[in-house]
Amino acid sequence: MTGAPVTTTYGDAIRLGFEYAMERDDKCFAIGQGLWSPWYVGNSMRDLDKKFGKERVIDTPVSELATTGAAVGAALNGYHPIVVHPRMDFMILAADQIVNQAAKWRHMLGGKTSPTVTIRGIVNRGGEQGAQHSQALHSWYAHIPGLRVLMPATAADARDMLSAAAQSPDPVMYIDDRWCYELEEDLPPPADVDIRSIRPAIRRPGTDVTIAAASYSVSLALQAAELLAKDGIECEVVDMRQVNPLDTDLIVQSAARTGRFVAVDGGWSTCGLAGELMACVAENVAPSQLKAPLARVTLPDAPAPTSPNLEKIYYPTAETVRARVLKMFA
Amino acid sequence: MRNFRDALGVLADPKELTGSLDLKNAPTDWLIDCYRDMTTIRRTEETIADLYVAQETRTPVHLGIGQEAVAVGVSAHLNSGDRIYSGHRGHSHYLAMHAPLRGIIAEVLGRATGSSGGMGGSMHLYAPESGFHGSVPIVGATIPIAVGAGIACKMDGKGQVAVCYFGDGACEEGVLHESLNLARVMDLPVLFVCENNLYSSHLDIHLRQPSNSVARFAQAHEIDRRVVDGNDVMSVAEAASDLIASARAGNGPGFIEAVTFRWRGHVGPNADIDVGVRRSPDELAAWKNRDPVRRLVDALVNDRGIDKARFEKIDAEINAEIADAVDFARSSDYPESRVLMDYVYAGDAS
Numbered sequence: 001m002t003g004a005p006v007t008t009t010y011g012d013a014i015r016l017g018f019e020y021a022m023e024r025d026d027k028c029f030a031i032g033q034g035l036w037s038p039w040y041v042g043n044s045m046r047d048l049d050k051k052f053g054k055e056r057v058i059d060t061p062v063s064e065l066a067t068t069g070a071a072v073g074a075a076l077n078g079y080h081p082i083v084v085h086p087r088m089d090f091m092i093l094a095a096d097q098i099v100n101q102a103a104k105w106r107h108m109l110g111g112k113t114s115p116t117v118t119i120r121g122i123v124n125r126g127g128e129q130g131a132q133h134s135q136a137l138h139s140w141y142a143h144i145p146g147l148r149v150l151m152p153a154t155a156a157d158a159r160d161m162l163s164a165a166a167q168s169p170d171p172v173m174y175i176d177d178r179w180c181y182e183l184e185e186d187l188p189p190p191a192d193v194d195i196r197s198i199r200p201a202i203r204r205p206g207t208d209v210t211i212a213a214a215s216y217s218v219s220l221a222l223q224a225a226e227l228l229a230k231d232g233i234e235c236e237v238v239d240m241r242q243v244n245p246l247d248t249d250l251i252v253q254s255a256a257r258t259g260r261f262v263a264v265d266g267g268w269s270t271c272g273l274a275g276e277l278m279a280c281v282a283e284n285v286a287p288s289q290l291k292a293p294l295a296r297v298t299l300p301d302a303p304a305p306t307s308p309n310l311e312k313i314y315y316p317t318a319e320t321v322r323a324r325v326l327k328m329f330a
Numbered sequence: 331m332r333n334f335r336d337a338l339g340v341l342a343d344p345k346e347l348t349g350s351l352d353l354k355n356a357p358t359d360w361l362i363d364c365y366r367d368m369t370t371i372r373r374t375e376e377t378i379a380d381l382y383v384a385q386e387t388r389t390p391v392h393l394g395i396g397q398e399a400v401a402v403g404v405s406a407h408l409n410s411g412d413r414i415y416s417g418h419r420g421h422s423h424y425l426a427m428h429a430p431l432r433g434i435i436a437e438v439l440g441r442a443t444g445s446s447g448g449m450g451g452s453m454h455l456y457a458p459e460s461g462f463h464g465s466v467p468i469v470g471a472t473i474p475i476a477v478g479a480g481i482a483c484k485m486d487g488k489g490q491v492a493v494c495y496f497g498d499g500a501c502e503e504g505v506l507h508e509s510l511n512l513a514r515v516m517d518l519p520v521l522f523v524c525e526n527n528l529y530s531s532h533l534d535i536h537l538r539q540p541s542n543s544v545a546r547f548a549q550a551h552e553i554d555r556r557v558v559d560g561n562d563v564m565s566v567a568e569a570a571s572d573l574i575a576s577a578r579a580g581n582g583p584g585f586i587e588a589v590t591f592r593w594r595g596h597v598g599p600n601a602d603i604d605v606g607v608r609r610s611p612d613e614l615a616a617w618k619n620r621d622p623v624r625r626l627v628d629a630l631v632n633d634r635g636i637d638k639a640r641f642e643k644i645d646a647e648i649n650a651e652i653a654d655a656v657d658f659a660r661s662s663d664y665p666e667s668r669v670l671m672d673y674v675y676a677g678d679a680s
Binding site: 029055058060061063065066067068069070071072073074075076077078079081096097100101105106107108109110111112113114145146148168169170196245 | 444448492
């Protein structure tokens with residue numbers, strides 16, 4: 001492959017991640033519902049079945065649990081399957097295989113084996129889809145030792161984290177968000193990434209307040225930072241990238257420097273990722289270094305509504321984030 | 331229960347099928363091996379029960395004493411390249427693949443030398459070098475995992491098969507049906523083996539299903555099936571031979587329903603005659619009269635002229651092996667403290 005960067009959307013980048021993973025490893029295959037007619041998942045899997053054949057891009061019956069279990073089983077037998085759940089809500093039907101099996105086989109069998117499976121869960125919100133088509137459940141899976149949970153916020157990460165997941169020695173939940181699919185970025189050719197090297201990254205440096213987020217919430221934080229710059233507030237935006245295991249060194253250092261910390265998350269508040277990030281900052285940054293109480297921006301603790309007027313107040317926007325940050329300076 | 335269908339007939343009636351086995355033209359050496367394997371399983375599980383009573387272990391033990399013929403009959407047609415999975419009552423499936431005796435005893439005693447490094451206990455056994463790829467107690471959980479192992483076997487293209495053992499209770503889990511369907515539509519080399527011992531943890535099958543035969547689920551998914559006397563190693567082996575050969579040849583999955591009975595309770599060393607709605611001392615005594623080991627011994631004595639001394643010699647060898655395994659386990663260390671965290675994720679990249 002030649003080296004010229006190519007402008008690529010997040011959705012296309014996911015497809016490129018599949019292509020790279022499957023080209024470099026004949027033990028990698030994709031399995032899930034809709035893979036022979038992948039309109040469900042934007043452009044993120046277009047024509048993969050034509051490129052790699054229906055033996056390696058496997059469309060399945062309407063059986064989330066057995067399909068995920070089968071991917072775990074193939075993983076335990078030397079393969080690197082990527083099982084696709086076009087909506088996270090339906091992935092709940094596979095929870096036993098994810099939580100009880102994939103996450104635990106290494107530990108409970110004495111480190112002698114590992115289900116090297118990638119479980120791709122897609123967050124697909126808005127559009128009046130309502131309570132059972134809109135959930136972002138990353139905090140559940142971040143709670144489970146043994147799983148790696150990746151949440152790409154950029155096109156580069158969407159591609160490279162997927163191929164890293166396919167080569168991971170641990171089971172991975174890879175969560176992408178349809179609201180990110182049109183993000184564009186100039187991408188260099190793909191390269192191998194060791195999943196164990198993935199660390200949080202500063203997406204925008206700043207001096208006045210630290211905003212930590214993952215996935216689509218990073219976009220919100222960056223948009224809010226643009227607005228806040230006009231208000232004279234310089235935000236440092238940290239992309240967590242992997243939310244389990246959680247590396248909080250960077251947000252602790254950043255919050256100690258800026259003195260203010262806001263966590264932005266597309267999940268619910270109670271026992272969620274935002275609260276966990278705040279707790280880590282609270283545990284590790286001396287109160288004397290903080291200029292304002294810690295804060296978070298999350299969904300309200302309610303199921304997703306369908307009516308458009310309710311959707312408008314349900315999902316945080318850049319303006320919501322801006323308003324919360326401004327309160328810290330009041 | 332109204333409208334209950336006794337589809338198993340004599341197979342579920344312990345007053346029937348209690349006599350000496352029909353050995354047909356099975357080789358005597360193989361039959362002797364079956365005796366050795368079944369006796370190893372029984373004595374090992376009795377030893378585990380004793381260790382539990384002596385409080386040398388508190389890990390929950392689900393004993394399959396009385397069900398030994400199923401694993402031994404199926405394993406007769408398996409080899410270490412196959413992928414065998416099991417559930418909570420998995421000792422027999424592990425031992426029938428000749429996985430290490432020291433490994434299972436040490437695992438039950440929580441030692442680092444156990445089959446799972448002392449991290450699993452009785453319910454999480456692992457000996458892939460013997461073909462035994464893992465057992466877990468979430469009912470039905472290894473069924474789709476075996477289907478995935480079947481995908482791997484098919485992709486590998488070496489004629490290997492995946493096997494999953496489960497009980498009649500697991501047939502009430504939705505995942506069985508998803509898995510049977512997936513294995514059929516993908517034509518995977520998977521053998522589903524249901525040990526129908528007529529009880530879930532405590533409820534008689536009459537109180538849980540409208541029929542006592544679970545092979546009807548295989549029929550619903552167009553899967554080739556056999557319903558056999560699970561206390562007859564000959565019958566089990568014959569069914570396994572057909573279905574495993576078919577799976578190896580690329581003809582897709584098979585299903586064996588082996589009707590049997592456990593002599594101990596759902597969990598722990600006791601007979602549990604006070605547990606369950608119908609499990610009575612009379613019923614248990616009747617089933618002990620359909621003893622899979624005794625029926626094989628009777629046939630070997632009557633039809634093949636094997637004398638008592640031969641069995642006694644084998645028994646002595648087995649007892650010595652088990653004593654060695656117990657000594658080995660007792661003298662082994664518990665896992666190091668560091669592994670509590672070390673085994674959660676793979677180590678750093680080297």
